[in-house]
Amino acid sequence: MGNTAGLVLAAGAGRRFGQPKALVQYDGRSLLDRAVATLRDGGCRQVLAVLGAGAEQALSAATEAFTPVLNRRWGQGLSTSLKAGLAAVPARYEGVVVTLVDQPRIEAEAVRRLVAAAAEGAAVAIATYEGRRGHPMYFAREHLDAIADGATGDRGARDFITANPGLVREVACPGDPIDVDTPADLAAIQHPSPA
Template identity: 85%
Template sequence: MKNTAGLVLAAGGGTRFGRPKALIEFDGRSLLDRAVATLHTGGCRQVLAVLGAGAEQALAAATEAFTPVLNRRWGQGLSTSLKAGLAAVPERYDGVVVTLVDQPRIAPEAVRRIIAAAEEGAAIAVAVYAGRRGHPMYFAREHLDAIAAGAVGDRGARDFLAANAALVREVECPGDPVDVDTPADLEALTRLPRINPQSSPPKLVGRS
């Protein structure tokens, strides 16, 4: 079985929302707690969370166990959080599952399916929802440095994935990777039915 860590990118200031996204509450829990719990429940043995804006408040309010990683350059884009997070993954892990703090409808089953793809040999595994790629994503240890080197501004692993298409395994997943960017987005989520985590085996939809 793969020895897999989880990584939540949660450093953003949430300018459009009005406060850091790690502090936003949805359905009685902070987005940070929900993201950390999703990775734990999905099978990650240790979860790291990159914090930046509102880091002290996020740490004080958190109820889920995670290893904090401070990104003081969070204002320079998502790439700085990805770089900080990947660099902090302990050497004992074979790879890491990465997700974003502002997507509370990602299901633990999606994490399970991504890890299952890694256990079947995928070096890079990416969740797919109705034909569109999203999070979570799995990155094998041997590619972490290259992924970090290719991350610039608000572009995370996108350029690496495009340049290494033969490595990428797409995995059909349940859930919904919708972002919470504004208060209106959050209000819209409260009117949606709860996500069914599903327990069926992963369906691999090929490489691209």
């Protein structure tokens, strides 16, 4: 596999959920543990996780090994976590796969496919699900500073991606990028309605 790091953005307070999503349990594991394992099992050699709200609880409850990155500015939006995480990726890695903590149905195979795209020379690789872009996303090291510079508020890499369409490789992936924003969202994926 490629020389790639993984990055979980997990700093938010989860206001609509009622607790930080890093602590939320799904299928017997926290969303944080699940995201870290997905990146590791997908071929990321080191996984970093950006923590903010509930950071101490998340660290003490975690069972998966990861490198914590503390974002004290988490309340200022997702961009602050992306900036902190990208800045913390060790220089030995050629790129990083970024995922969100609140998408528990993303599969390790999606990460594997992005890592493979990176090994084939992709500068930016984005998972797609039935033709729609989602997470995770891979970014080559040479673009990390520009991505961080363009991130603001709750806008992460979107502006960089929009401005550089020629760099982007879309990668069809299995899985489901559904967000778990509320307890009802979690209940819906744990107990799906009959078809």
